[in-house]
Amino acid sequence: FTSRPVPPANIHIGDTFTLNCQVAARPAAAVAWTRPPLNTPITTNTTHLTITSLGLVVTNVVQADMGQWSCSATNSYGTVTVHFQMNIQAASNAPAFTSQPASQTVGVGARVTLRCQAGGVPSPAIMWEKDSVDIDLTAAGLQWIPSTGTLTILSASLSDAGSYSCTATNAHGSVSAAATVAVEALAVITPALRNQTVVAGNALTLTCRSTPSLGVRTRWLLNGMVVGMASALTIASTALADGGQYWCEATNSAGTARASLFVTVQALPTFTTPPSDVIILAGSSVNVPCRVSGVPPPTVSWVLGSTTVQNTPHVSIGGDNTLAIVNADTTISGAYTCVATNAAGTARSSAKVVIIGRVTFTTFPQDITAVAGKGATMACAATSDNGVISRTWYYPNDTRIDPTADSRVAVSDGTLSFTSVEYSQR
Secondary structure: OOOOOOOOOOOOOOOEEEEEOOOOOOOOOOEEEEEOOOOOOEEEOOOOEEEEEEOOOOOOHHHHHEEEEEEEEEEEEEEEEEEEEEEEEEOOOOEEEOOOOOOOOEEEEOOOOEEEEEEOOOOEEEEEOOOOEEEEOOOOOOEEEEOOOOOEEEOOOOOHHHEEEEEEEEEEEEEEEEEHHHHEEEEEOOOOOOOEEEEEEOEEEOOEEEEEEEEEEEEEEOOHHHHOOOOEEEOOOOOOOOOOOEEEEEOOEEEEEEEEEEEEEEEEEEEOOOOOOEEEEEEOOOOOOOEEEEEEOOOEEEEEEEEOOOOOOOOEEOOOEEEEEEEOHHHHHOOEEEEEEEHHHHHHHEEEEEEOOOOOEEEOOOOOOOOOOOEEOOOEEEEEEEOOOOOOOOOOOOOOOOOOOOOOEEEEOEEHHOOOOOOHHH
16 A cells, blocks of 8 residues: 545534545555445446545545445555544534424313423423523423423313423523413303393394403304304394394303393284274174284284273174174164274274164155256155264166265265266266
8 A cells, every 4th residue: 555544533414525545566456445334345327435546536525424444455466454443523513403392372171282492412401480480390290201392281271371491402502592481271151141032123242251251252152043143142123033042152262152042022012903993874784904913923902992892792702803893773873893902012903883873765766857967855864863974876777976086976964966967877
């Protein structure tokens, strides 16, 4: 050997250098190299190892390069080998984080994971503090895994809230990182929700307050459908469909609190068939219907004047609230009022019942001769036992004469007048 390979005294990861190995021989000798592990032959050039005429170039030293190397020279007379040891010195690095803890908000009972890993040479030691006080990493309820840099609070309580800091230290320095852990308790809905009753068409506001209020998301549900996304739910004009069971949900990181109330929507009584005026002869019978709707279903009574109608031989109230008049007597004439009442309120509708007593004609209609186009008058007068008379005129074909339908015809106090007679009216 005219030059033997001698590695540098201090080799560090990432270094590059040349190992000289030159031989004088006759005949010429072939040079071969081996490297660790297990004296592995170096047969081809790579970006890491390159064989030149002067020796072997090692580029970007790695930890696996540490160990025994050799250079051999061989010709027809034999082989000579030089062995040498390559020792790699560890670099001196201050700590540097590869992962840091992150701030988070959790609910009571949740699992909290804080990660803190750091590199450095020598490997740094990790220490944790909470609110500037050292944490005993062996304490119950904690789990510390150095290999993954994970500190876990197995079940968070309100006392676990605070500022957590992790410090990585070695001989060359230290670095710290901090994170805040906020722990929230499950929201409490207070005061308790109360059932509500409202009349259809009126406004309704439902309010759901919770403690704590910060960080709480509130929503309202009706029959499983979301109907509001705030603590207050307002319905400007309620309808019957707005009745039912409402749920308030207050959600934060600790979970969801739920409470319910029942809304009853009432509807004022409404007349679907109101009573109408009737005129009958004494001794006749007639039914005066009164049908109503409402929520809750209304109760119905009848009033004559200011007196509540009771069942008598002449007047009775049926199961469908119909006023039945049987064998009418003139004394029961008057204004009858149907009164419908429920929890939402009261509605009234009135009708006149006119009972005509025995009628006696005092003036009978007389035949007349009229000139077409001229006026004509026919009189008809009568009296009744109770002075109540209703008079109706008919054409010879039994068609009722309606003065409101023909401007040439007028009826006044029983007298029929034609302003201009037509031939067809004979």
